[in-house]
Amino acid sequence: xxxxxxxxxxSGSFTLGNYLGAxxxxxxxxxxxxxxxxxxxxxxxxxxxDPAALAPNTLDAALNMLACGxxxxxxxxxxxxxxxxHTRLTWLLESTASFGELxxxxxxxxxxxxxxKVRASLFTYPVLMAADILLYDADAVxxxxxxxxHLELTRELAxxxxxxxxxxxxxxxxxxxxxxxxxMDLQHPERKMSKTIDSPLGTIGLLDSDEEITRKIRKAxxxxxxxxxxxxxAKPGLSNLLELLAAATDRTPVEVARGYTTYGDLxxxxxxxxxxxLTPIRERRLALDGDLAYxxxxxxxxxxxxxxxxxxxxxxxxxxxxxxxEPAE
Numbered sequence: 085x086x087x088x089x090x091x092x093x094x095s096g097s098f099t100l101g102n103y104l105g106a107x108x109x110x111x112x113x114x115x116x117x118x119x120x121x122x123x124x125x126x127x128x129x130x131x132x133x134d135p136a137a138l139a140p141n142t143l144d145a146a147l148n149m150l151a152c153g154x155x156x157x158x159x160x161x162x163x164x165x166x167x168x169x170h171t172r173l174t175w176l177l178e179s180t181a182s183f184g185e186l187x188x189x190x191x192x193x194x195x196x197x198x199x200x201k202v203r204a205s206l207f208t209y210p211v212l213m214a215a216d217i218l219l220y221d222a223d224a225v226x227x228x229x230x231x232x233x234h235l236e237l238t239r240e241l242a243x244x245x246x247x248x249x250x251x252x253x254x255x256x257x258x259x260x261x262x263x264x265x266x267x268m269d270l271q272h273p274e275r276k277m278s279k280t281i282d283s284p285l286g287t288i289g290l291l292d293s294d295e296e297i298t299r300k301i302r303k304a305x306x307x308x309x310x311x312x313x314x315x316x317x318a319k320p321g322l323s324n325l326l327e328l329l330a331a332a333t334d335r336t337p338v339e340v341a342r343g344y345t346t347y348g349d350l351x352x353x354x355x356x357x358x359x360x361x362l363t364p365i366r367e368r369r370l371a372l373d374g375d376l377a378y379x380x381x382x383x384x385x386x387x388x389x390x391x392x393x394x395x396x397x398x399x400x401x402x403x404x405x406x407x408x409x410e411p412a413e
Contacts, residue, residue, distance in 0.1 A: 088117045088259065089222040091124035091164060094141035095133070098148045098290040100358065101267035101277035103365070104331050109226050111153035113259070119159035120220050120390065121149060126164050126171070127213070130206040131195070143376075146383060148290055151369035162386035164216065169394035173215040174208075176401050180245050181211050181237075190233060214238040217256055219394040224259040228266060230276070232258060249404035253397075267328070270304040273320035291366050294359040301325070301355040306347050314341045322347065325354050332357035 090110060092102065113119050123145045128138060142163060154161055164170055186192070189210050196202040205212075217225055217238050227235050235258050242253040267277045271286035278287070285303050289296070305321040314337040316323045326337035329350070333340070344350045372379060403409060 085116065085118050086223040087120065087221055087254075088113045088224045088226060089120040089122075089217055089220045089256075090226045091122040091127075091216055092145060092149070093124050093127045094138065094145040095128055095131075096141070096279035098145070099267075099277050099279050100288040100290065100328075100362070102148075102279065103152060103290055103362075104267050104328075105228055106226065107149065107152040107154075109259075110149075110159075113224075113226060114155065114158040117224075120162075120222070120393075121154060121159055122162050122164045122167075122216070122390070123149070124164045124213075124216065127209055130203055130209045143379070147369060147372050147379060148365075150372055150379065150382070151365050152290075153365075156382045156385065160386045160389045161382060162390045163383055166383070166387040167219075167390045167394050169219055169391070169398040170212065170215055173219055173394075173398050173401060174212045176405055177211045177214050177218070177241050177245070178208060179405075180241050180248070181214075185237065185240070186210060189237070191230070210234045210237050211241070214241050218242055218253045219397045220390075221254040221393070221397060222256045223254060225256045226259045245401070245404075249401075252401050252404045268320065268324045270300055270321075270324065273305060273324045288358065290362065291369060292362070293366075294363070297358050297362065298355040301351050301358065304351065310347070312341050312344050312347075312350070314338050322350075325350055329354045329357055332361050 090106065092106065098107075110119070110121055123142050125138060125142045128141070146161065146163070149161060150156075186207055192202075192207055192210075195206060213231075213234050214237060217235075218241075225235055225238075235256070239255050242255045246252055246255075269275050269277045269281075269283050269286035270288070271283055275281070277283075281287075285300055288300055292300075304325060306325070307319055307322060311319075312322070313319065314323050314326050323337065325347075326340045329335075330337045330340045332354075340350075344353075399409070
């Protein structure tokens with residue numbers, strides 16, 4: 085059985101983009117794989133965040149992951165900071181990575197641009213991400229296009245470590261979603277729908293009401309020529325809507341476009357399909373909010389299983405680098 089691993093940062097309320105771009109695929113990966121999923125709360129520390137908000141955001145992320153269909157009997161769900169080996173392995177991998185290759189990471193350049201002071205953790209967090217993956221001997225990592233560079237760094241570090249110190253890590257492959265893997269903002273279709281960018285009409289929240297979803301879809305940007313065709317470069321707003329309906333109905337955007345002559349009819353059907361898809365998630369989330377003891381138990385069991393696997397991998401890596409083994413208890 086292949087092992088897959090992925091994580092999500094607790095940096096804000098989940099969006100439709102998080103679901104279609106990642107979580108829906110994670111649910112599928114539970115079938116036929118040994119799946120590990122975590123809330124990467126340590127990644128949230130790379131940027132300014134209110135300490136009073138981090139723990140609630142972390143719990144909110146776990147609740148949403150369960151509401152979207154992750155099942156504790158079919159996957160291991162845990163909080164990153166609850167497994168100490170993540171930071172311990174990071175140091176070993178930082179001693180394998182180079183300053184130059186971290187400086188080439190485009191996300192660091194983008195997020196650090198124009199800032200007088202940039203946290204060192206923003207510079208080194210791709211190594212923490214590598215540790216997240218390598219600790220669990222993951223064969224495949226579901227990632228979006230914006231994380232491909234970090235996965236390539238993970239592969240490079242794993243191969244370098246294996247060549248220097250002996251076969252220690254599994255070298256993972258990317259597992260990238262298909263249709264709607266990258267959901268765009270409804271008002272600014274040139275940019276990704278994000279839980280960290282304030283765009284009230286451009287972002288559909290995972291827990292939005294049917295009324296909110298319908299209102300946002302009806303106000304979504306399209307174009308003025310009225311021609312119904314899928315063309316991401318020339319017609320990004322319309323193409324975004326076609327991608328959303330395609331993702332909700334298991335079709336391609338081109339197939340969807342053939343069924344419409346007016347933007348209004350398309351928007352009505354997009355809104356209806358999204359409401360139908362997200363209503364069960366909203367209902368499961370409401371039930372989970374009323375049983376937080378169950379959620380705590382799920383996260384505790386998940387952390388225990390994760391520590392079991394991660395500690396063995398860390399010990400293997402530490403031994404390979406020549407560190408003195410820890411005394412047996």
